[in-house]
Amino acid sequence: MVDKDMALTFSVRNNRGVYALLLGSGVSKAAEIPTGWGVVEDLIEKVAEIEGVEPGDPFEWYEDEYGHPARYDELIEALADTKPERRVLLERYFEPTDEERENEVKTPTDAHKSIAWLMKKGYIRVVLTTNFDNLLESALRDIGVEPTVISTMEAADGAEPLAHVGPVVLKIHGDYKETNLRNTTEELSSYDEPMQELIDEVLNDYGLIICGWSGDTDQALRESILSSKDRRYSTYWTHRSEVSNLAEEIIEHRKGFRLEIEGASQFFSDLKENVRALEKAEDGAPLTREVIRERTKQYLPRNDRRIDLSELMKEETERVYGEVFDYSTLPLNEDVNDENVEQRVETYEQQVEKLVIATSISAYWENEVENPVSRDVLRSVSRLCSPPRPSRYNDAYDHLKKYPATRVFYGTGIAAVEAQNWGLVERLVNTEVQFSRIGRPASLELHPTTVCAHLGHGIRLNSSLLKKRLAENLREPLQDVIPDERRYKDAFSTFEFASDLLYVKENGDMMGSLPDAPRAVYDEGQFEQMTERYESGGGLQTLLDENLGEDVVPDLIEKFRNESTWFR
Known part of the structure; x- marks a missing residue:
């Protein structure tokens, strides 16, 4: 039978630079990086602690107390007045302590390192991610690659066409250092026009390899994928368990392939090694x-x-x-x-x-x-x-x-x-x-x-x-x-x-x-x-x-x- 993993290997190897990655929180899970919701939940608990309250359901308590759902930016402002203070507040979620670094917590995983290798070799040029962390950027810098990181509307507005730029990390939900994260249903319902244009460029001009993203909560991104029409290259949706109905809709629209994996690290490590095997084979090994x-x-x-x-x-x-x-x-x-x-x-x-x-x-x-x-x-x-x-x-x-x-x-x-x-x-x-x-x-x-x-x-x-x-x-x-x-x-x-x-x-x-x-x-x-x-x-x-x-x-x-x- 046709091995879809190997078919993907050949697609990546023989179509250098035409596949983009769409990465979700599942890719950073092994590094023990919290999801956006995990960060917000912890911040609400800190606000509740200041108020002298022990909420049963933090999100429900916050909405009852303040009259609207918790927003990341509001929580940050409530807990830290200045930009340096905000950075210190957030670093504990995304940056490792010395002990954590020694235990390889909040450091690049094998998935990030393998992706970095694929990007350095030019097989992957663009990564579109909903993650706030800097693990991929760190993995790239560790091997001597300085990526172009686009995480704000201003950066997106001045960006060159993606095909003309080196390795690009497009952080469509923001970067924790910028304190501009998108996390609520309202925030995820649309993108600023410059960012939307870059997203559409990726979805129309590149094949997609999707990993660690469920498609359930990101309404604007999901709608962007479903409205894309150009499918010159394949879409591969990796999953560990059954995919949701929303995911099935995306796979069907993109005429995609499902790849059941054990985890992001093994998947990207295998992809890297398979591509390397092809390189060696083509060099006469x-x-x-x-x-x-x-x-x-x-x-x-x-x-x-x-x-x-x-x-x-x-x-x-x-x-x-x-x-x-x-x-x-x-x-x-x-x-x-x-x-x-x-x-x-x-x-x-x-x-x-x-x-x-x-x-x-x-x-x-x-x-x-x-x-x-x-x-x-x-x-x-x-x-x-x-x-x-x-x-x-x-x-x-x-x-x-x-x-x-x-x-x-x-x-x-x-x-x-x-x-x-x-x-x-x-x-x-x-x-x-x-x-x-x-x-x-x-x-x-x-x-x-x-x-x-x-x-x-x-x-x-x-x-x-x-x-x-x-x-x-x-x-x-x-x-x-x-x-x-x-x-x-x-x-x-x-x-x-x-x-x-x-x-x-x-x-x-x-x-x-x-x-x-x-x-x-x-x-x-x-x-x-x-x-x-x-x-x-x-x-x-x-x-x-x-x-x-x-x-x-x-x-x-x-x-x-x-x-x-x-x-x-």
Whole structure:
């Protein structure tokens, strides 16, 4: 399935500077910074203390006492006469004491530090926040970045277009140092025109990543989002629990994606590390399975990334080729015993897994995109079938070295069967490969029976067990294109059924007779299902009839039924 977290990573990485963050109080929660309401509640209690009252509900008491809801600015004025006094009063909520700093309280969290890194690298240029604290600014300054902070109407009025400014922190509800905070329902019902214009610029020109903001109380901001019309880039709404109906309305309006997270720090840390992983991958460092999976899916539908997709496949194929056919580390003349064979097979599986992911995704989606992906897939198979000739070898390992290509062959074929991409299956089974001087079809040369042909009777691994191993070990690499277990088994058995019959035909042509059929490994009842599928017409019947002859296929099926088929 498509991983939205990884999709976001690619969006941020490949669209540098076009995503803005919308951050709410949830981002600073881990730093133990109080919310605006928390500050107001504490200030009311101080006013009540001066009045000699112990209110049950501070907000209700204040409104009854003064005839209107508590306002942040009024409370500040009531408790501190001068600006220095107000600063001292408020610092205790937002600035750490020495002890708190030592305990990392009211200091930048991993979320703030990761956001700062993304901003320094230019991936994020604008942060729109409802928070009053300076944690993000501190995190930026800690890594040598001086942000442009806009928190007042005056600053907003004189601001340049956001695209022309460096990292911007747009504090739409004010900064505690300015004592201009918006917190009440009335205050949050509208913005001054200069600030509103900047908000609209963000909402119309940037994609949005929303974190720590519920959307429940900020009426003006919510209405601004719902009135924005330009959605060139995606919106991602992160949440820890169920989102509210108001949030659902915003997500629907922006055609957004929901991302369930454990917390802001982990989310932004993961985003940072994933972007860094892409940077390293694009600089030539080894690709992870997740990165090659998402890069393949990203390049597939875009004609302007056709060359990138081809290069990705080529580079990964060459990496596999260099590892598989490095005879200094994988000599072909060592002792043939169960331990050595098992170790060799496991090494091959690890070496080729990422290539299997790329080729299977390409095979599955080929009919949905314009890029000629089958060419690159078939080139990968052919390349792994043209190894350098070793000076010394034994036949067992000389044949076993075909196994990496067999895994690509099977992985690609299974994905193509699931997508009903029978044209690619046709080209795949008939592509000519050349392990020796004589070219032979992949259906013959890469069949498990050929791979295990010289292992000998004393070795535990044989063609039947290798088929079972393929069925088990290809499950995870193909999880993305075939998430359903039943469908995976069905696609595997269909491709196995076809390749077995084609193997018999090709091997028979070479031997001048119809040889013994290889053992086919199916779930109970699966063989009969494959037979019925063939008889019902469609892609499988067309493939077999055109390659074997419609008068031959029934005899081959009967041969399998009587001589070779056994069940898991």
